[in-house]
Amino acid sequence: MYNIQKAVSRLKFAPKLKEIQVTDITKGIGVFTPQPDKPVSFALLQTALKQAGYTLATAEINVVGTLLREDKDWWLVADRTGQRFALAGPLLEKLLVGVAPDARVEISGGWQTVKTGATETRETIAPRELKKIEAAPKATTGRIMPAAATSTAQFFMPARFAFTVPYTPAAAVPLSAAAAPIRTTSPGLTVYKGGAVIPRLSFVRQHLGALVVNRQQLNVSLTYTPTSTLQLEAEVPFSRTSFADGITSGAGHGLGNVTLWGKYRFYRRVKTYGDRQAAVRFGVELPTGKKTGPSRQRLAAPDFVRAQLTPINGGLAPIGELTYAQAVKRLVFGGNVAGVWRTERAGFRTGHEVRVNTDTELVVFPFKYRRPVKELFALLETNFVRRGRGRSNGRTVSDSSATEYYLSPGLQYVATPQLVIEASAQLPVVRNTGAQLLRTDRSILFALHYLF
Amino acid sequence: MSRTMLAMCCVLLCASVTLSQAKRAPALALTDLHGRTVRLSDYKGRVVLLNFWATWCPPCRAEMPDLVKWQRRYGRKGLQIIGITYPPTVRADVRRFTRKLRVTYPILRGTRATKTLFTASETLPMTVIIDRAGNIRAVIEGILLPEEFAGQVRPLLR
Numbered sequence: 158m159y160n161i162q163k164a165v166s167r168l169k170f171a172p173k174l175k176e177i178q179v180t181d182i183t184k185g186i187g188v189f190t191p192q193p194d195k196p197v198s199f200a201l202l203q204t205a206l207k208q209a210g211y212t213l214a215t216a217e218i219n220v221v222g223t224l225l226r227e228d229k230d231w232w233l234v235a236d237r238t239g240q241r242f243a244l245a246g247p248l249l250e251k252l253l254v255g256v257a258p259d260a261r262v263e264i265s266g267g268w269q270t271v272k273t274g275a276t277e278t279r280e281t282i283a284p285r286e287l288k289k290i291e292a293a294p295k296a297t298t299g300r301i302m303p304a305a306a307t308s309t310a311q312f313f314m315p316a317r318f319a320f321t322v323p324y325t326p327a328a329a330v331p332l333s334a335a336a337a338p339i340r341t342t343s344p345g346l347t348v349y350k351g352g353a354v355i356p357r358l359s360f361v362r363q364h365l366g367a368l369v370v371n372r373q374q375l376n377v378s379l380t381y382t383p384t385s386t387l388q389l390e391a392e393v394p395f396s397r398t399s400f401a402d403g404i405t406s407g408a409g410h411g412l413g414n415v416t417l418w419g420k421y422r423f424y425r426r427v428k429t430y431g432d433r434q435a436a437v438r439f440g441v442e443l444p445t446g447k448k449t450g451p452s453r454q455r456l457a458a459p460d461f462v463r464a465q466l467t468p469i470n471g472g473l474a475p476i477g478e479l480t481y482a483q484a485v486k487r488l489v490f491g492g493n494v495a496g497v498w499r500t501e502r503a504g505f506r507t508g509h510e511v512r513v514n515t516d517t518e519l520v521v522f523p524f525k526y527r528r529p530v531k532e533l534f535a536l537l538e539t540n541f542v543r544r545g546r547g548r549s550n551g552r553t554v555s556d557s558s559a560t561e562y563y564l565s566p567g568l569q570y571v572a573t574p575q576l577v578i579e580a581s582a583q584l585p586v587v588r589n590t591g592a593q594l595l596r597t598d599r600s601i602l603f604a605l606h607y608l609f
Numbered sequence: 610m611s612r613t614m615l616a617m618c619c620v621l622l623c624a625s626v627t628l629s630q631a632k633r634a635p636a637l638a639l640t641d642l643h644g645r646t647v648r649l650s651d652y653k654g655r656v657v658l659l660n661f662w663a664t665w666c667p668p669c670r671a672e673m674p675d676l677v678k679w680q681r682r683y684g685r686k687g688l689q690i691i692g693i694t695y696p697p698t699v700r701a702d703v704r705r706f707t708r709k710l711r712v713t714y715p716i717l718r719g720t721r722a723t724k725t726l727f728t729a730s731e732t733l734p735m736t737v738i739i740d741r742a743g744n745i746r747a748v749i750e751g752i753l754l755p756e757e758f759a760g761q762v763r764p765l766l767r
Contacts, residue, residue: 159732160668163751209752210671553699555665 161187164209168202170195196240200270200278214457218242218268218282221290226258233264233282243271246283253287261290353380357604363595365462368402370595374413374468390418394446396468400456407455411447413468416440416476435481438493442474448503461549461557461593464505471499471506471547489518489534501548507594508545508558515539518569531571536581538565546591556591567602577606632745634737635726639693639717642704647691647717649739655689656765659737660753661724663695664702669734672752673710679758680714686766687741693719695733740765 158179166174170191177189191197203213220242222235231244231253246266256262266284273279354377361372374396382388394413400406417440424435446469456463475498482491497510521533540563547557567581583600590596634657637649649657660676662669673692680690691714694703698718707716727737732750738761740746747761 159730160734160751163754164668167754208671210667210669552702555697 160209161206161211164205164211165189165202168198168205170197170201193237196238197280198270198278199268199280203270212457216268217265217285219263219265220282221263222261224253224256224258224260224262233262240280243279243281244284245281246285249284252284256287256289263288263290352382352609354378354607354609355380355604357602359600359602361600362598364598365458365593365595366402368400368456368458368462368595370398370400370466372399373397386422388418388420388422390420390440392416392418394468398466398468400451400466402456402458405456407451409447409451409466411468413446414442414470414472414474415445416442418476420480433481433483435479438476438478438480438495440476440478442470442476442497442499444469444472444502448505459549459593461505461547461554462595464503464549465507465595467505469502472502474499487520489516489520491516491518501551504550505548507547510545511543513541534569534571536565536567536569536579538567538581538583539563540565540583544594547594554591554593556593559590559594560587561585561590561597562587563597565600565602575608577608579604579606634739634743634745637723637726639719639723641715641717642700642707647715649691649743652689652691653743654741655687656741656762657737657739658688658690658753658762659693659727659739660690661693661695661719661733661735661737663698663733664706665697666695666733668752670706672734673712675753675755675758676714677710677712679762683763683766684713688762688766690714692716693723695719695724696721738762738765 161179162174162177165171165177165187171177172189172192177187179187197218199216199218202216206213220233220235222233222242225232225234225241231249233242233244234240235242242264244264264282264284265286266282269281269283270278271281357376357378359372359374359376361374363370363372374394376392376394378390378392380388380390393415395410396413397408397410399408418438419440420436420438422434422436424433426433446467448467448469450463450466453460453463456466476495478493478495480491480493482489484490492513492515495510495512495514497512499506499509515538517537518534521535523531540561542559542561544557544559544561547554562585563583564586565581565583567579569577569579571577579602581602583597583602585597585599588596634649637659638646641647649659658676660672662673664670676690676692680688692707692712694716696719700718703716724735727745728735728748728750730750734752736749736753737745738747738749746765749757749761
């Protein structure tokens, strides 16, 4: 923050260092009121920040002045400095309806410096808002601007810089979370003989500062169990991701990384009203997913953040899991410990992961068990994830590790011996995440299990 | 006579005030990227700039080309810049970055505690100016601007 203040304070039109406010350190949004008698320049502001290592994406300005029309061009002549701002933009004509050509107005909008010649430039505003200001009382010598009005020629600059942590990570606000939320529905559910098709639809909301991301993710999993101890599974994810940060928005969709699984149940002990079983599960996430996210022009955010808007977390990723499940009367308990080793794809990967998941299921009804249908289970999953630092463009991203803990209450209904319906919500409990990871706010999941 | 005495008193008073303000630099011994121990006392008699930086800090990266330039230009006049990394540090990243920028001055591995020897501020980069006598003359928060170098470092090199 201090570096931004120091860089901007070097400008002739800037106020004192302490009067330059950085209102959102993680997004790099700053506000300052320039000295009222000094002309301003977007280009100089951009250069000053560049020298300090920051990239200025956009700026807005608010100017009080008098409109001026020359031929077809509109100008705003600022009070006190007399600096002329060219007015342009899609909303200009609409905003100027009913406004006199020499009216006093207050205009807010996007600010740019435009080259008009080899060495000449001019400041332009793309007006977003225009307010008429009552004319000052006329004196015999002409119009007199009230002093107070001229001194309120206030500029403010919500500027988005392409960085997230400008100084020390220890001082930064923790901001992020899992690139893709972690769901392990029924981790204790081990091996059923036969096959199953399980489509899972999840609605996930994430954010990073003002950047809000919504994902709709469909995971279709096909399992086949050739023997009572071995299960094979293929999981195909497809996701649609939309984002908006108050300035820009967009959406994309694509295939995620297909995962192949093999599970071997090495232990089972059956009792009269319950059983215990344990299994190992190995998987490999294949680099099949779409790897292109929104461009830097589309979304002014670091590469690592933009890469998280793709449906993938990286490239080839081996996964190992140890699962244990135990059923005692009306209660089923399962848990697993998993490790994911990620490799880079297109120069990007999120961190390696260790997960500890538990799943507790209670048979709500029937009260008297007759056969395995029309059963309603109340579920409570817990998901703990420790994620290391990710990589982007061949470099380790310093603020990309995370420790997260989620609770997921839900319901599961066994409608027929072939059909199971499930719904659950994932709620964050602990989100101690680095400043460059999207932060998961909630995740709602619907699933169907069709067994054959 | 009385005017001369008065002038001498003023000079002595000013000198004592200056001496009392100048803080002695602590004895610092850190390892460089090759594991060798480097002591601040090794540079006694030179004007030392201790520059605390990190590869993940954009302003630190932005100011380093200037530091490299100043070391080349004023090294013969007694300037010695010493880069001290601030955690978290990945040694490979530091090596890659310093090689890319052709950093000619020593880079030492620091800790948070190293920085707090000079200031409690969390700002990075941070540069400590130490004169030839080993006294801390200034602690510059943020990028060391060319005007700050000209105003606070160059006079010490004369």
